[in-house]
Amino acid sequence: MRSLGADCSLCSVNAATRADIVSQFEAKWLHPAEVKPVPRVHAVWRVVPSSNMEARFQRYKLRVAQAIEAETHDDFDMIDLRNESAFTQDYVEDEYANTRRRFHGTKRMCAIGDTVDNLHPCTHPECSICRIIRTGFRLPDPTDPEAKQRARLGQGIYSTATSSKAHDYTDTSARTRSMLVVKVVAGRVFKRYDTWTEADMLRTAPPDGHDSVLGEVHPDMAADGGSDEGGEEGFVSVPMDAGELHNPLRYDELVVFSEAAVVPAYLVTYQY
Numbered sequence: 001m002r003s004l005g006a007d008c009s010l011c012s013v014n015a016a017t018r019a020d021i022v023s024q025f026e027a028k029w030l031h032p033a034e035v036k037p038v039p040r041v042h043a044v045w046r047v048v049p050s051s052n053m054e055a056r057f058q059r060y061k062l063r064v065a066q067a068i069e070a071e072t073h074d075d076f077d078m079i080d081l082r083n084e085s086a087f088t089q090d091y092v093e094d095e096y097a098n099t100r101r102r103f104h105g106t107k108r109m110c111a112i113g114d115t116v117d118n119l120h121p122c123t124h125p126e127c128s129i130c131r132i133i134r135t136g137f138r139l140p141d142p143t144d145p146e147a148k149q150r151a152r153l154g155q156g157i158y159s160t161a162t163s164s165k166a167h168d169y170t171d172t173s174a175r176t177r178s179m180l181v182v183k184v185v186a187g188r189v190f191k192r193y194d195t196w197t198e199a200d201m202l203r204t205a206p207p208d209g210h211d212s213v214l215g216e217v218h219p220d221m222a223a224d225g226g227s228d229e230g231g232e233e234g235f236v237s238v239p240m241d242a243g244e245l246h247n248p249l250r251y252d253e254l255v256v257f258s259e260a261a262v263v264p265a266y267l268v269t270y271q272y
């Protein structure tokens, strides 16, 4: 491996880290194999955030950790949720601030991460992966009328524990795909099974006393290999006897409402 300059945005990882990330990627590829076979991971890179981005993240994490520390209730959501499906087998980065390691799929317009010759983010305005690596995550533009339509659980920043779900948001044409592995401060989690109500879509902050919104998969919902992506085909029709659920998710998603709450940590490239 060639030596990389101090200004590199992607760095090589050691064998143990690579194995850890590949294991999470494969274990959380939850779609049925006949619908979406588990891809072969081609490379894992560590994303080096700017010092500003990292400092902002650490400050946010500390604030959330202090808020959690100030809580004295026994019925604390985070503790309850550790026994629930999506969180039980999730990857915990930092228990205290409830920081999770999750996946984020988005558009890529270049070949970053494909080879050692492509380790610098491009400046193409449509290349979301490179923009996130360079400057971090951005909240949706409040003046964008389409943003509301795309959001199920509010105007926040989305990630998922399920790699095969993040895959749905990567490039659709390229054979070599890539997705980000991110660190997200989930903090005190507000859980939703039901989505797509007006109140959910317009939400710009977590409910009082919470730091994030978790779209959890209801135990009655069997994964059928479908997509949760927007559009008519993305939705599941649920029989009336399922009570109040009318747009349940097939796969989990976690939403935070602060740009400081999430940083890119790794880039995974894979053949699909």
Ligand SMILES: [Zn+2]
Pocket (backbone or CB within 6 Å): 108, 109, 110, 111, 112, 121, 122, 123, 124, 127, 129, 130, 131
């Ligand atoms: Zn790019």
